[in-house]
Amino acid sequence: SLLIAKQKEPHTIGETLVKPCMVEAARLVLDQKCVNKLNQISLSDNTVKQRIDDMSQDIKLQVPETIRLSPFFDIQLDEPTNVAQLPQLLVYARFISENQVEEEFLFCSPLITTTKAEDVMNMVSNFFQEEKLSRAKLIGVCTDGAPSMLGSKSGFVTLVKKKNPDVITTHCLIHCEALASKTLPAALKVTLETVIRIVNHIKGGALNTRLLRQLCQDMDSAHQDLLFYTYVRWLSKGNVIARVFELFDELQVFLAAQGKKTDISC
Structure with a gap:
């Protein structure tokens, strides 16, 4: 029940997926005795809901008690x-x-x-x-x-x-940082505009997106996609630039293969 709650899955997944997987794994790896024991575990949606409610109530009691101490x-x-x-x-x-x-x-x-x-x-x-x-x-x-x-x-x-x-x-402080980032110095503004152009060039077309994803997979990159830049979101600038920095080498290879300007180190 705790794992189901953490994954934010429907309560019915315990009875329809989790328990059948456990039973099948026990049947293949262990013996029928273990299968019979697992079949006795109740993972119905009502049982999972009740256990989650019990854990929530326990947390509700524990946190104030810990704060009092x-x-x-x-x-x-x-x-x-x-x-x-x-x-x-x-x-x-x-x-x-x-x-x-x-x-x-x-x-x-x-x-x-x-x-x-x-x-x-x-x-x-x-x-x-x-x-x-x-x-x-x-x-x-x-x-x-x-x-x-x-x-x-x-x-x-x-x-x-x-x-x-x-x-x-x-x-x-995010409010202040968001307001301060609206008026960037010339050098930083050029960098941001360059990053946005690169992101829009790749994310604006399904083909470029697929090609970059495949390139990232071939290069065992930590990420496979860029993030869209959204003007109204507070943390969008930083997240977009951070992702471009993390995929810097991959973007150099990708743009060079397309004959685009590869000097994105600004």
Whole structure:
């Protein structure tokens, strides 16, 4: 059940695929006695669901208990919106457990009405109260998402500091990095444009894509495809350039075979 949950597969796969594979392997490698024992294992979808629910409930009890035993902890909050246009409050916690720093998912709860800082604060406070988490041990808060997190007068960070003035607050730096990368120096801009042209030349045609994939397979490359550049995605620039760098030798060979300019070292 744990492996099925980790792979995000349908619960029915245990009964329709996993168990038959185990039984067939035991029949070929071991003996009929082992086959009979494996046939006694229940892997129906209801059984898998129940086991996953039991593990989830156990984790839900263990994490707050571990945080209560930790000398201090910090939390990270995000406020994404799902496909149903319903905002969700995601909270992660970092704490000390057995002399090691651990990070676990704390809770997820929908924001049914508004997404104001007061709503976020009430939800976090209610969870702390229900799980008996000491606010005095909270030493750090990292926020992400809407401006309601950072408002100077009524933001979530401000509300936290009113109750715990010594808490250290940070905000996600990806927003700042994304804005800074929109205005590149001339030299970096030329490099990015060159990379984008190469990617579009290869990814823009099915034939070039197949040829590059086959070349990467023949050269035992770590990757077999390039990544498309998307202007609106925060991390697209870095991911695209990193993949081109990792396939640098393969791209040199590919472009040379097509008679294209191979000086992509800029």
